[in-house]
Amino acid sequence: MTFYLSKLSKALAVGDLTARALTETCLEAITSEDGERAFIEVYTDRVRVEADQIDQVRQEGRALPPFAGIPLSVKDLFDVRGEVTRAGSIILADHTAATSDAVVVSRLKAAGFILIGRTNMTEFAFSGLGMNPHYGDPRSPFERDKDGGRVAGGSSSGSAVSISDGMAPATIGSDTGGSTRTPAAFCGIVGLKPSSTRMPGDGVYPLSTSFDAAGPMSNSVDCAAIMDSIMTGGVGAAETSFPLAGLRLGMPVGYLFDGLDDAVATSFDEAVQRLSAAGATISEIRLDVIEELRPANNPKSIVAAEAFALHRERLLSDAQGKYDPFVASRIKSGGDILAADYINQFAIRRQTMRLVQQQTRFFDVLLMPTSPIIPPKIKALSTIDAKLKMSGMALRNTALANFLDNPTITIPCHKPGTAPVGLSLMGLHKHDRRLLAIAAGAEATIRG
Numbered sequence: 433m434t435f436y437l438s439k440l441s442k443a444l445a446v447g448d449l450t451a452r453a454l455t456e457t458c459l460e461a462i463t464s465e466d467g468e469r470a471f472i473e474v475y476t477d478r479v480r481v482e483a484d485q486i487d488q489v490r491q492e493g494r495a496l497p498p499f500a501g502i503p504l505s506v507k508d509l510f511d512v513r514g515e516v517t518r519a520g521s522i523i524l525a526d527h528t529a530a531t532s533d534a535v536v537v538s539r540l541k542a543a544g545f546i547l548i549g550r551t552n553m554t555e556f557a558f559s560g561l562g563m564n565p566h567y568g569d570p571r572s573p574f575e576r577d578k579d580g581g582r583v584a585g586g587s588s589s590g591s592a593v594s595i596s597d598g599m600a601p602a603t604i605g606s607d608t609g610g611s612t613r614t615p616a617a618f619c620g621i622v623g624l625k626p627s628s629t630r631m632p633g634d635g636v637y638p639l640s641t642s643f644d645a646a647g648p649m650s651n652s653v654d655c656a657a658i659m660d661s662i663m664t665g666g667v668g669a670a671e672t673s674f675p676l677a678g679l680r681l682g683m684p685v686g687y688l689f690d691g692l693d694d695a696v697a698t699s700f701d702e703a704v705q706r707l708s709a710a711g712a713t714i715s716e717i718r719l720d721v722i723e724e725l726r727p728a729n730n731p732k733s734i735v736a737a738e739a740f741a742l743h744r745e746r747l748l749s750d751a752q753g754k755y756d757p758f759v760a761s762r763i764k765s766g767g768d769i770l771a772a773d774y775i776n777q778f779a780i781r782r783q784t785m786r787l788v789q790q791q792t793r794f795f796d797v798l799l800m801p802t803s804p805i806i807p808p809k810i811k812a813l814s815t816i817d818a819k820l821k822m823s824g825m826a827l828r829n830t831a832l833a834n835f836l837d838n839p840t841i842t843i844p845c846h847k848p849g850t851a852p853v854g855l856s857l858m859g860l861h862k863h864d865r866r867l868l869a870i871a872a873g874a875e876a877t878i879r880g
Contacts, residue, residue, distance in 0.1 A: 433457060433461070433598035434598065434651050435595075435598065435600075435601030435602075435651060436601075436651060436652055436654065436655060437499065437502065437601060437602060437650070437654070437655045437658050437659075438654060438655075438658070438670065440454065440499075440502050440601055441498055441499055441502070444490070444500070444501050444502070445490075445498075447490070450483075450487045450501075451482075451483035451484075451486045451487050451490075451500070451501025451502075451546070452480065452483040452484055452487055454483070454501065454502065454503065454601075455479055455480060455483040455501075455503055455546070455548070456480075457598070458503045458548055458598065458599055458600055458601075459474070459476060459479070459480075459548070461597055461598045461599040462474055462548075462549070462594075462599045464597070466570070466571055466576065466593060466597060467597070467599055468568065469552060469567075469568040469569060469570045469571060469590070469593070470551055470552055470570045470584075470589075470590040470593040470594050470597070470599060471505070471549045471550065471551055471552060471590060471594070471599075472508050472518065472520070472549075472550050472551065472552050472567050472590070473508075473515075473549055473550045474548065474549035475547055475548060475549055478547075479503060479546055479547065479548045479549075482546045483501055483503075483546060486500050486501040486544075486546070487501070496544060497542065497543050497544030498543060498544060498667075498668055499543045499544040499545055499602075499658075499662075499668060500544030501544065501546065502544065502545050502546070502601050502602060503545070503546055503547075503548035503600045503601060503602070504540055504545035504546065504547055504548065504600060504601075504602045504603065504604075505547075505548055505549055505550070505551050505590075505591060505594040505599065505600035505602070505603040505604075506537060506547060506549075506550055506551065506591075506603065506604055507550070507551050507553050507588050507590070507591050507603070507604060507605045507606060508520050508550040508551060508552065508553055508590075509553065509557060509605075509606050509636055509637045510533075510534040510536070510537050510604065510635060510636055510637075510646070511530035511532065511533060511534040511537065511635035511636070511637075512530060512533055512534075512537060512547065512550070513529075513530055513531065513532050513533050514529050514530070515529055515530060515550070516528070516529050516530070517530055517637050519553070519555065519556050519557065519637040520552065520553040520554060520555040520556065520557070520564055520566070520567065520587075521555045521556060521566065521754070521755070521756075522566050522754055523746065523751055523754045523755065530635065532635065533635060534634060534635025534636050534646075535632040535634045535635055536604060536631065536632060536635075536636070536646050536663045537604075537635065539662050539663055539665065540602075540604070540659075540662055540663065543662045543667075543668050545602060548599075548600050549594075549600075551588070551589075551590030551591045551593075551594055551603065551605075552564055552567050552568065552570050552589060552590030553586065553587050553588055553589060553590055553591070553605075554586040554587035554589065554611075554756075554759065555755065555756040555759045556637075556639060556739070556743070556759055556763070557586075557587040557588075557606060557608060557611055557637075557639045558587065558639060558739060558759050558762050558763060559586045559587055559758065559759060559762065559819070559823045560585065560586050560587070560609070560610055560611070560614050560822075560823040560824075560825075560826030560827035560830075561583045561585065561586045561589075561808070561813065561819060561822060561823050561826060562583050562584045562585050562586030562587060562588070562589025562590075562592075562615055562618075563583060563586070563589075563758075563810070563813065563819070564589075564756070565756050566756070569581075569583065569584075569589075569810055570583075570584040570589040570590045570592070570593045571583070571584055571593070571810070572584045572585070572593075572596075572618045572619055572807040572852065573593075573596050573597065573619060573620065573852075574618075574620070574806070574807060574851055574852050579809060579811060580809065580810050580811045581809070581810055582618070582806075582807035582808060582809050582810060583618065583807050583808055583810055583813070584615050584618055584619055584807070585614040585615030585616070585617065585618035585619065585803075585807060585826060586611060586614065586615060586823070586826070587605075587606070587608075587611040587615075588603075588605025588606065588607075588611050588612050588615050588623075588649065589615050591603040591604065591605040591612075591615065591649055592605070592615035592616055592618065592619040592621060592623070592649055593615075593619060595619070595621050595649055595650060595651060596619040596620055596621050601651075601655075602648070602650060602655065602659060603648070603649050603650070604646055604647070604648055604649070604659070604663070605623070605646070605647060605648075605649055606636060606639075606644055606645065606646050606647065607623075607625040607644075607645050607646075607647045607830075607834065608639045608640050608643045608644050608645070608735060608834060609643070609728065609735060609827045609830060609831045609834050610625075610802075610803075610826070610827040610829075610830025610831060610833075610834070612624060612625055612647040612648075612649055613625055613802050613830045613833075613840065613841075613842040613854065613856065614802065614803055614826050614827060614830055615649070616649050616802075616842050616854060617802040617803050617842050617844075617852060617853065617854025618803070618806070618807040618826075618852055618854075619852060620844045620846070620852040621649055621650065621651055621844065622649065622650050622651065622652060622653055622655070622656050622841065622842065622843055622844070622875075623647065623648075623649045623650075623656075623841070623842050623854075624647045624648050624649075624656045624659075624660060624839070624840075624841045624842075624868075625645055625647050625830075625833055625834065625839065625840045625841075626645050626646075626647055626660060626664075626839050626864050627645070627837055627838070627839050627861055627862045627863075627864055628643065628644065628645035628834075628837050629837075629862070630645075630664050630862065630864060631645050631646045631647070631663060631664065632646075633645075633646070638738075638742060639735065639738070639739055639742075640734060640735040640738040640739060641738060642734050642735075642738060642778075643734065643735055643738075643834050643837075645834075646663060647660075648660055648663065652875065653671075653841065653843065653868060653871045653872045653875045654670045654671075654872060656841065656868065656871075657669070657670045657671045657865075657868040657872065658670050660864065660865075660868065670872070671865060671868045671869040671872050672869060672872070673869065673872040673873040673876075674866075674869040674870045674872065674873040675711075675873055676707060676710040676711050676712045676873050676874060676877060677710065677711030677712070678711060678712075678713070679711075679712045679713065679796045679797075679870065679873075680712075680713050680715070680794060680795045680796050681707065681712050681713065681714045681715070681795065681796065681797055681798070681799045682714075682715055682716075682717045682792055682795035682797075682798045682799065683704075683714060683715070683716050683717065683798070683799050683800065684717055684718070684719050684722070684798055684800060685716045685717070685718055686718055686719065686722070686723045687722075687723060687726055687828075688800045688801070688804075688828075688829050688832070689800070689801070689804075690804070691804055692801060692804045692805075693804065693805050693806050693851075695806050695846070695850065695851040695853060696801050696803070696804060696805065696806060696851075696853050697801075699845050699846040699847070699850070699851075699853035699855075700801045700845060700853060700855055702845070703845035703855050703878045704799065704855075706877050706878065707799075707874060707877055707878065710877045712874075714799065715795075717791065717792065717795070717798075719787075719788055719791055719792075721784050721787045721788065722784070722788065722832060725780070725784060725835075726828075727831045727832055727834075727835035728824060728827050728828045728829075728830075728831035728832075729824070729828075730777075731765065732769050732773045732774075732777065733766075733769075733777065734774065734777045734778065734781070735766075736762075736763075736765050736766030736769060737766045737769040737773075737774045737777075738766070739762075739763050739766050740763055740764065740765075740766030740767045740769070741766070743763050744767070747760060747763065747764060757816060758816050758819045758820075761816055761820075762820075762823075781835060784835065784836070785836050785837070785861070788836055789860070789861070792860075796859075796870060797857045797858060797859050797867060797870055798857070798858040799855070799856070799857060799858075800829055800855075800856050800858070801829060801853070801854070801855065801856070802829060802830060802842040802853075802854030802855065802856045803825070803826055803827075803828070803829060803830065803854065804825060804828055804829060805822070805825050805826060806851040806852065806853065807851075807852065808822045808826075829856070830856075832858075833856075833858050836858075836861070837861055838858050838859060838860060838861050839858070839859045839860075839861075839862075839863065839864040839867045840856050840857065840858040840859070840867075841856065841857050841867060841868065841871045842854035842855065842856045843855050843856075843857070843871060843874065843875055843878050843879065844878075844879060845878050845879065855878055857870060857871050857874065
């Protein structure tokens with residue numbers, strides 16, 4: 433079932449739908465095999481009680497928040513009061529329960545959302561595949577029952593599946609190198625990476641404090657805008673669609689367009705043609721500075737250094753054996769980065785941000801495929817080397833927006849029944865709401 437927040441809010445408010453009925457629909461979807469893969473924990477009894485309480489308040493005619501009674505899933509990276517945040521690991525399973533909700537979770541609760549469960553993810557959020565040896569591998573809806581299925585994308589894999597399979601109308605993930613957008617693209621939904629400084633990180637287990645950003649995943653741009661508004665302290669407002677006619681879209685040709693899967697190239701090209709036919713002016717641009725850097729390939733990255741600093745003590749102890757070997761190998765890669773190289777990366781990042789901003793200032797947004805590949809088959813990822821290669825490909829294009837800290841949204845652009853492909857629109861730093869308005873205008877044409 434496809435859920436849209438504005439429609440659900442209205443249906444609940446006028447009595448065409450009850451919170452309990454909506455909750456039961458979601459819980460029924462979670463009872464599937466892929467529900468078990470998508471969730472680490474489901475709050476079955478609690479969410480039913482909360483849904484009944486909200487229905488009772490509505491029957492009595494008392495005021496409620498605008499999204500009261502809509503189930504919300506949260507990535508197992510966000511603190512929920514009274515629960516242990518495991519970050520997809522078994523190492524943290526016996527840690528102390530959180531004493532308060534993460535700020536973004538608290539804001540969503542205040543808007544009326546009710547938590548239905550914690551979603552599965554790549555352990556410690558360090559992969560673009562979304563696989564997890566401890567809790568199972570969430571699977572993309574595409575070719576799910578064929579040859580073992582395909583990955584859902586990471587690291588917010590369970591969150592994406594919870595939306596694509598109607599297990600929750602709303603979810604939140606995190607994005608450090610593409611962790612909301614890659615799973616959104618692989619599962620055929622919308623995912624937003626906001627400018628990182630707009631989202632409070634309090635109560636979110638970190639991967640890289642310099643890059644992490646909480647972000648919504650949803651069935652539409654409208655839903656993503658509502659979630660973004662609430663998470664940043666707003667009232668849950670959507671954005672009025674910006675007309676496509678006259679918009680200037682830049683395509684940064686180069687490595688971002690190299691080696692695209694045929695399905696990606698075909699769906700993306702068709703979407704670009706539709707945008708052009710709707711009146712947008714689309715121009716190719718070459719950004720030499722990013723061609724030289726290719727942020728996703730940097731072995732001395734800020735992310736790797738900060739991840740290793742966080743996990744160093746455990747990785748040098750007996751606890752190392754409890755890590756996913758693939759994730760452990762990625763984190764260990766940050767152990768050889770010199771302090772001077774780490775510091776220098778910030779200067780390179782600032783300079784790159786300035787140069788790209790100068791070169792792209794005449795464009796409203798940049799346009800690119802979200803991922804160069806369709807979701808890989810799980811059976812083909814049995815070795816660390818295979819996972820490293822495919823994770824690198826999955827995050828190749830998305831990592832750029834994190835390095836530049838530009839807001840970016842991915843929108844499905846494939847035809848129904850074909851391999852999932854995402855088209856990304858990248859805006860200017862902290863111009864997130866304008867990006868959402870442009871994306872709202874582009875969505876109907878892209879998905880048409």
